[in-house]
Amino acid sequence: xxxxxxxxxxxxxxxxxxxxxxxxxxxxxxxxxxxxxxxxxxxxxxxxxxxxxxxxxxxxxxxxxxxxxxxxxxxxxxxxxxxxxxxxxxxxxxxxxxxxxxxxxxxxxxxxxxxxxxxxxxxxxxxxxxxxxxxxxxxxxxxxxxxxxxxxxxxxxxxxxxxxxxxxxxxxxxxxxxxxxxxxxxxxxxxxxxxxxxxxxxxxxxxxxxxxxxxxxxxxxxxxxxxxxxxxxxxxxxxxxxxxxxxxxxxxxxxxxxxxxxxxxxxxxxxxxxxxxxxxxxxxxxxxxxxxxxxxxxxxxxxxxxxxxxxxxxxxxxxxxxxxxxxxxxxxxxxxxxxxxxxxxxxxxxxxxxxxxxxxxxxxxxxxxxxxxxxxxxxxxxxxxxxxxxxxxxxxxxxxxxxxxxxxxxxxxxxxxxxxxxxxxxxxxxxxxxxxxxx
Numbered sequence: 001x002x003x004x005x006x007x008x009x010x011x012x013x014x015x016x017x018x019x020x021x022x023x024x025x026x027x028x029x030x031x032x033x034x035x036x037x038x039x040x041x042x043x044x045x046x047x048x049x050x051x052x053x054x055x056x057x058x059x060x061x062x063x064x065x066x067x068x069x070x071x072x073x074x075x076x077x078x079x080x081x082x083x084x085x086x087x088x089x090x091x092x093x094x095x096x097x098x099x100x101x102x103x104x105x106x107x108x109x110x111x112x113x114x115x116x117x118x119x120x121x122x123x124x125x126x127x128x129x130x131x132x133x134x135x136x137x138x139x140x141x142x143x144x145x146x147x148x149x150x151x152x153x154x155x156x157x158x159x160x161x162x163x164x165x166x167x168x169x170x171x172x173x174x175x176x177x178x179x180x181x182x183x184x185x186x187x188x189x190x191x192x193x194x195x196x197x198x199x200x201x202x203x204x205x206x207x208x209x210x211x212x213x214x215x216x217x218x219x220x221x222x223x224x225x226x227x228x229x230x231x232x233x234x235x236x237x238x239x240x241x242x243x244x245x246x247x248x249x250x251x252x253x254x255x256x257x258x259x260x261x262x263x264x265x266x267x268x269x270x271x272x273x274x275x276x277x278x279x280x281x282x283x284x285x286x287x288x289x290x291x292x293x294x295x296x297x298x299x300x301x302x303x304x305x306x307x308x309x310x311x312x313x314x315x316x317x318x319x320x321x322x323x324x325x326x327x328x329x330x331x332x333x334x335x336x337x338x339x340x341x342x343x344x345x346x347x348x349x350x351x352x353x354x355x356x357x358x359x360x361x362x363x364x365x366x367x368x369x370x371x372x373x374x375x376x377x378x379x380x381x382x383x384x385x386x387x388x389x390x391x392x393x394x395x396x397x398x399x400x401x402x403x404x405x406x407x408x409x410x411x412x413x414x415x416x417x418x419x420x421x422x423x424x425x426x427x428x429x430x431x432x433x434x435x436x437x438x439x
Contacts, residue, residue: 020053022121025108032102034094041091044069049119057118065117079249082282088117093276184269185393186407187359192271196292196367200264200277201304202257203297206250211300212322220303223280251279256377257296260384264294267388280304289364297380298373300326305373313436314356314417316373326375328354328417337434341417343375348425355379357387358415360438368411382420382427392430399435413438
């Protein structure tokens with residue numbers, strides 16, 4: 001009988017720790033409301049901070065945290081067990097929440113940069129006549145190798161972009177003013193509510209690229225078993241084994257997904273705290289029960305969307321992966337509609353792309369599933385832009401033949417086909433092409 005896992009010892013609270021401003025900040029954070037629902041995130045934040053202050057930041061790997069804090073066996077595989085990554089992502093969201101609310105006047109800011117598990121601290125320097133300036137982050141020293149710089153630089157740029165866009169998306173309070181929450185318009189009212197968490201699942205760009213390089217369609221089952229990427233990447237190992245390993249294990253999404261996440265946060269209004277963003281590799285089937293979900297991307301980059309395909313009229317089709325343009329097949333064309341709609345050959349080219357916006361009940365029929373899927377990234381971004389525009393939403397309601405009273409008294413399930421004009425990797429216009437009610 002195996003011996004039980006030892007409990008993690010509490011941080012050694014020495015005088016130098018008690019007097020450290022970084023530790024004092026962490027104690028204020030863990031005592032705040034965002035951290036009162038559970039102990040795991042509090043323990044995680046205190047553990048990585050104590051390790052960093054005591055000069056052990058270099059030991060903060062996913063494997064080490066899993067062993068020391070989560071009581072994982074010494075031989076557990078982080079590739080198969082994503083609990084550490086999931087909790088660190090949740091911790092990043094809670095930290096953002098703290099510094100937007102209770103901690104907005106803190107002079108010391110804490111963040112966990114993407115790609116690391118060690119906290120970074122930076123001082124906010126405030127002067128009477130100058131804008132707020134940020135002091136250099138106190139990030140533990142890391143020995144960089146030239147060959148590994150490119151992936152980290154890409155991740156850093158993406159992190160900065162996401163942070164800037166999310167900061168611009170979240171409304172900031174005016175001192176002394178406490179306006180009541182603004183009711184959500186439809187279909188936001190069906191996607192976001194106070195009784196459910198809404199999980200936003202972005203696309204896996206590496207999965208999409210690997211499918212093209214391997215010339216294989218892939219499936220959700222293979223993706224969940226994690227045997228698709230390693231097996232198929234073997235075909236490109238002769239070109240660059242390091243690239244194959246990087247694509248199998250890194251987490252990248254597209255600019256279109258980032259833009260749509262920002263739009264969705266704006267649409268959620270006062271219910272933004274109910275949202276969380278997940279990478280498709282970290283999602284499990286049980287997460288879809290009793291939650292609202294939003295899938296961003298097509299089946300070729302977000303395999304979770306395949307769960308909805310059998311319920312939809314407009315279905316993505318690809319004759320030869322990476323060798324032919326993707327199309328939406330119109331199963332039952334109505335008068336004036338085409339049997340199929342072909343999009344861009346590659347993202348970044350000029351022309352027309354197509355996307356669908358689909359809203360269906362979840363598997364447990366106590367929440368909603370929204371899917372924004374474009375044939376290319378331009379189409380996916382166009383779907384998010386369309387849904388965020390008030391005039392477009394009115395047009396959608398008119399095309400579906402529903403009124404404001406209808407959306408208050410019942411749930412409306414639908415799918416809509418959107419056409420966008422694209423240039424230089426971005427949509428410049430959106431047009432509603434066709435709609436279907438899902439009953």
